[in-house]
Amino acid sequence: MAQLRRPPGGRDARIMLLAQCVDRTGTGVWAAASVLYFTYVCGMDARRLGLLLGVGAVAGIAGSPLAGRAAERVPVRWLLIGCHLLRLGAMVLLLMVDDFAALLPVVALICLAERAAKTLEMLFATRVAGERRATYQALFRSVANAGYALGAGVAAIGLAVGTTAAYRALILANGLSYVLAAVLVWRTREPSGRGLVAAKAGEEPAAPPSAVPSPWRDRGYLRFVLLDMPLNLDDSILNVGLPLWLVHHTGAPHAVVPVFLVLNTVLVVLLQLRVSARAEGALGAAAAVRWYGVTVLGGCLLIALATGAGPVVASVALLAAAMLVTLAELLRSVSSWELAVVLAPPGARASYLGVAGMSQSVQKSVGPLLLTGVVMAAGPLGWLGLGAATVGLGALQRRASLRRLEALAGAAGGAGAEPVRTVEASAGRTGRRAGPLSGRRP
Numbered sequence: 001m002a003q004l005r006r007p008p009g010g011r012d013a014r015i016m017l018l019a020q021c022v023d024r025t026g027t028g029v030w031a032a033a034s035v036l037y038f039t040y041v042c043g044m045d046a047r048r049l050g051l052l053l054g055v056g057a058v059a060g061i062a063g064s065p066l067a068g069r070a071a072e073r074v075p076v077r078w079l080l081i082g083c084h085l086l087r088l089g090a091m092v093l094l095l096m097v098d099d100f101a102a103l104l105p106v107v108a109l110i111c112l113a114e115r116a117a118k119t120l121e122m123l124f125a126t127r128v129a130g131e132r133r134a135t136y137q138a139l140f141r142s143v144a145n146a147g148y149a150l151g152a153g154v155a156a157i158g159l160a161v162g163t164t165a166a167y168r169a170l171i172l173a174n175g176l177s178y179v180l181a182a183v184l185v186w187r188t189r190e191p192s193g194r195g196l197v198a199a200k201a202g203e204e205p206a207a208p209p210s211a212v213p214s215p216w217r218d219r220g221y222l223r224f225v226l227l228d229m230p231l232n233l234d235d236s237i238l239n240v241g242l243p244l245w246l247v248h249h250t251g252a253p254h255a256v257v258p259v260f261l262v263l264n265t266v267l268v269v270l271l272q273l274r275v276s277a278r279a280e281g282a283l284g285a286a287a288a289v290r291w292y293g294v295t296v297l298g299g300c301l302l303i304a305l306a307t308g309a310g311p312v313v314a315s316v317a318l319l320a321a322a323m324l325v326t327l328a329e330l331l332r333s334v335s336s337w338e339l340a341v342v343l344a345p346p347g348a349r350a351s352y353l354g355v356a357g358m359s360q361s362v363q364k365s366v367g368p369l370l371l372t373g374v375v376m377a378a379g380p381l382g383w384l385g386l387g388a389a390t391v392g393l394g395a396l397q398r399r400a401s402l403r404r405l406e407a408l409a410g411a412a413g414g415a416g417a418e419p420v421r422t423v424e425a426s427a428g429r430t431g432r433r434a435g436p437l438s439g440r441r442p
Contacts, residue, residue, distance in 0.1 A: 008136045009128035012188040016128070017143050019184035020121060023084070024144040026177025027114070028151020033159060033170045041167050042098040052100070052107055057365040059108035061358055063115030065215075068123070068354015076124050076350075077190045083117035084182035091175040095168055119357040123350055126341055127191035134284075134338055138276035141333055145268045213348055215355040220404050224343055227397045228336055228359040231292060233390070234328045235360070236367030237299065238264060242318060242325070244376065250306050250314035260322045267326045275330040282342045282405060286398045288335035292328050293387075293394030299324035300387030304380035339397075343404050 007013040038044045038052065070079055090110045097103060122137070129136035154173065158166040215221050243257045279288040302321035306314045336359065344352035375382040 007139055008130070008132035009125070012191070013125070013128050013136060015184055015188050016121070016124060017139060019181045020140055021143045021147040022177050022184065023117070023181040024147030025151040025154070026174040026181075028148035029155045029158075029170050029177075030151075030174040031148070032152045032155035033167060036159060037167045037171070038103075040162075041164050042100075042103065044100065048100055052103060054365065055104055056107040056111035057361065060111035060115040061361040061365065063112040063117075064119045064357030064361060065351070065354040066112075067116035067119040068351045068357065071120065071123055071350040071354070072348070075190045076120050076127070077185060077188060080117060080120040080124065080185050081182045083113045083120065084178040084185070086113040087117070088175050088178040088182075091171055091178070094171055115357070115361050119354055122337060122357075123353055124188075124191055126349075126353070133341065134276045134280040134334055135273070137333065137337055138272040141272045142269045145265045149265050213345055215344070215348070215352045218352075220400075220407065221343060221352060221355070223400060224339065224397070224404065225356055225359060227393055227400065228340075228356065229362050229366075230393055231289065231332060231336070231390070231397060232359050232363040233367050233370075233386075234292075234296060234325050234332060235363060236371050237296070238322065238325050238329070240368045241371045241376065242303070242322060244372065245303055245306070246314070246318055249308065250318065251308075251310045252306070252314035252318060253311055256315050256318065259319065263319065263322050264326045264329070267323065268330065271327075272330055272333070275327075276334050279331065279334040280338075282338070282401075285335040285338035285342070286401050288331040289339070289394045289398045289401070291394075292331045292335065293391035295324050295328040295331065296390040297387035299328065300383040300390075304383040307380050339401050343401060343408070345408070 005014075007017060009016075035049065038049050044052065067079065067083075087110060090106050090113065093106045094103075097106065121140075125136045125140065126133045155170055158170040238260060242260050246252045246257060247254060279285060299321040302317045302324065306317035306321070309317065336356075340353055340356035341349060344356075375386045378385065
């Protein structure tokens with residue numbers, strides 16, 4: 001609570017955190033009600049519903065790079081307000097149409113604007129919070145999870161009523177959250193920096209616009225993004241893999257399934273700040289990538305061991321797996337964004353972060369298919385293979401990130417390369433290794 005009263009970034013950060021809490025509360029309402037709304041109010045079968053959600057997820061992939069590119073030219077604050085109002089308009093359209101063909105572009109627009117808004121929120125945070133962006137990210141995730149939980153509780157009331165009017169009231173509640181979030185964002189001040197992540201008032205990128213590099217031509221950064229995509233699989237494991245495995249391969253009662261999400265929400269709220277404090281900066285983020293793979297492997301081992309087990313053993317094993325997967329999520333939330341920032345050229349970070357933001361969208365589109373079609377189809381060995389592959393990818397990402405930092409330091413001629421010197425000293429030059437999540441700030 002003390003951190004929330006005095007967050008990194010001061011007044012503007014505090015208002016933005018409140019706006020994000022309001023936004024995520026509305027999103028929680030819609031997330032809990034959307035599938036049932038499309039099924040019972042719009043009359044969709046499973047095939048059309050799957051296609052609708054899949055198209056929306058694919059459209060969301062484009063939201064991050066578009067937002068990052070636009071943020072190089074247009075103030076982030078106004079872009080974010082525009083995204084909230086665009087989502088409001090799409091929600092109003094949902095109340096007016098129920099035809100499948102008409103719903104496709106509406107849902108695609110919602111997903112695109114939502115992904116763009118998330119990227120802009122984090123870009124705003126990295127500018128106002130500066131070097132303390134990891135602390136802000138931790139506060140944001142705690143606030144966001146609390147908002148999701150509150151929204152799900154509100155949705156439960158409408159779902160219990162179950163009428164068409166109740167479903168429409170939930171949509172209006174989500175739309176109201178966008179209005180309130182837009183008003184709160186309007187009360188903030190535009191963070192300085194444009195393409196920069198953090199800059200003093202009036203500071204401009206050192207390079208002219210024509211010399212700003214493109215993330216799509218930067219092989220080193222694209223390699224980071226491609227490796228980051230499978231390192232976001234904790235989301236699909238928690239929301240898809242664990243529930244399906246419990247239902248089809250264990251004797252655990254179905255009532256355990258909602259406990260996974262409750263446990264995840266509580267642990268994120270309680271532990272995110274602590275984990276972020278121990279994995280702050282370039283060195284801590286690189287270490288967190290390695291430990292992400294280890295924790296996912298532990299969760300996969302427990303899932304495999306729960307196969308065919310009775311109610312008590314399977315429940316305990318899967319709940320422990322959910323805890324490890326949540327720990328992996330906490331580590332990933334720190335490492336993914338921090339590395340996306342420090343591995344990008346200082347003068348073009350808005351567009352670079354937009355490309356990095358694609359990782360979660362791609363994972364949401366491909367992750368469930370990978371789990372159901374490959375991992376779960378292979379049985380317990382599939383889970384073991386997934387865990388081992390994640391460990392290998394984490395080690396590869398860490399090594400590639402350290403090399404990228406060294407390259408950026410060489411290109412900068414030593415200017416602004418303080419994080420890299422610390423990484424080099426810990427990763428090879430002196431032969432000493434940092435402990436897990438050492439927490440030493442570069």
